[in-house]
Amino acid sequence: MTGSPLATAGPQETTMDVRMIWFDFGGVLGPSPKDLFTAYHRKTGITAEQLAVALGEVSEELGRPALAALELCAISEPDWGRLLGAALTGAGVDLSRARPEEFGRQWFEGTHANAPMLRAVRYVRDAGHRVGVLSNNVREWQPYWRRMIEPAGEFDRIVDSSEIGVRKPDPRILRIAEAAAGAAAAECVLVDDLAENCAAATAAGWRAVGFGTTRQCLTDLGAALDLPGMAAACLGDPATG
Numbered sequence: 001m002t003g004s005p006l007a008t009a010g011p012q013e014t015t016m017d018v019r020m021i022w023f024d025f026g027g028v029l030g031p032s033p034k035d036l037f038t039a040y041h042r043k044t045g046i047t048a049e050q051l052a053v054a055l056g057e058v059s060e061e062l063g064r065p066a067l068a069a070l071e072l073c074a075i076s077e078p079d080w081g082r083l084l085g086a087a088l089t090g091a092g093v094d095l096s097r098a099r100p101e102e103f104g105r106q107w108f109e110g111t112h113a114n115a116p117m118l119r120a121v122r123y124v125r126d127a128g129h130r131v132g133v134l135s136n137n138v139r140e141w142q143p144y145w146r147r148m149i150e151p152a153g154e155f156d157r158i159v160d161s162s163e164i165g166v167r168k169p170d171p172r173i174l175r176i177a178e179a180a181a182g183a184a185a186a187e188c189v190l191v192d193d194l195a196e197n198c199a200a201a202t203a204a205g206w207r208a209v210g211f212g213t214t215r216q217c218l219t220d221l222g223a224a225l226d227l228p229g230m231a232a233a234c235l236g237d238p239a240t241g
Contacts, residue, residue, distance in 0.1 A: 020156070020183040021124050021225075022134035024168075025145050027193035028211045029118060029133070029152070031111045039111050044098040046088065054087035070138045071161045077104060077140040104141035113148040116214050119234040120221065121152035127227055132157040134177050134190060136167040157181050168192070169200035191221060 023029050031039075037048035055066070061083060062069045069075045081101035088095055099106050125131050132155050137145060139162040149155075159177045161167035166176065178185060185205030192198050198208035209224055211217040215235060222230035 019187045019189055019225075020130045020132060020177075020181040021189045021191065021221075022132045022159075022177060023117070023121060024190070024192040024194075024197070024211070025133055025135040025137060025149065028114065028191055028217070029121070029149050030113055030145060031108075032114075036107060036111060039109075040107060043106060043109065044095075046093055046095075046098060050088065050091065050093050054084055054091065054093070057087040058083045067136070067138065068167060071136045071167050072165055073139055073162050077102065077138065102140075104138060104144055108141070108144040108148070113151070114214060115151075116218065116234045116236070118149065118152040119236075120218055120230065121149075121155075123227070123230050123234055124221075124225065125153065127225065129225065130156040130181065130183075132159065132177070132181060134159045134168070134173070134192075136161040138162055168194070168197040171200055171204050174201060174204045174206060189221075189224065191217065 027033055037051065040051065041047050058080065059065055059068075062075065064072075064074070070077065070080050078101045081099075081103050084103065085095060085098070085100035088098070088100070121131050131152075133149065135145075135158075137160050142160070142162075157177070157180045159173065159180055161173065164173070164176055166173040168174075174185070174188070174190075178188060181188070186207075188201075189207045189209065190198065190201040191209045191211060192201070193211040195210065198210050201208040207224065209217060209221045215231065218231035218234050222228055
């Protein structure tokens with residue numbers, strides 16, 4: 001999903017109308033879900049399909065979608081990991097190489113952030129916009145994902161679901177983000193890979209740029225911010241995308 005282009009200001013107005021650009025971590029700044037599942041399979045022998053089925057069983061048991069219980073700190077990672085391990089074991093999956101009770105450490109181990117998107121953060125900042133991370137994330141995973149985004153430099157604000165007890169697409173997290181940034185809804189842009197999060201942002205008066213591929217996202221964000229050279233500058237390698 002791609003958000004509607006932003007109204008652009010003239011050159012003399014740019015510094016007077018600084019917008020807050022909020023980047024999601026998972027699937028935008030961070031590794032793609034496909035890369036994470038592939039890497040986890042390589043490290044543990046557990047296939048993407050086996051893991052997805054077990055994750056679904058845990059979600060059903062907890063009565064919350066996806067990783068919501070973790071992302072809201074309704075359960076600790078070790079307790080959640082024990083549920084995941086039980087679901088995998090019940091399906092006959094070999095756990096000899098897996099460490100489900102410290103899932104995040106193994107999940108992110110050896111993976112890398114999306115370098116062109118980290119460059120985009122710097123590019124947007126250098127163009128005069130403020131930048132933030134607005135992420136559904138897990139308290140115990142902070143050391144891993146925050147380390148990944150360090151090459152992007154300083155973020156003006158970080159709003160993490162595990163710290164505030166609200167997650168996207170709940171509109172309350174958008175209001176919390178606005179307050180944290182001291183920005184109006186119309187001044188905020190969300191870059192996110194999930195259509196429901198983009199839809200929630202636009203419904204709340206934000207602009208949204210959906211992430212499908214790196215090239216597409218950079219092109220759309222550059223167009224939205226009137227930064228036509230951003231995609232080429234951030235991709236570097238024309239084959240990337």
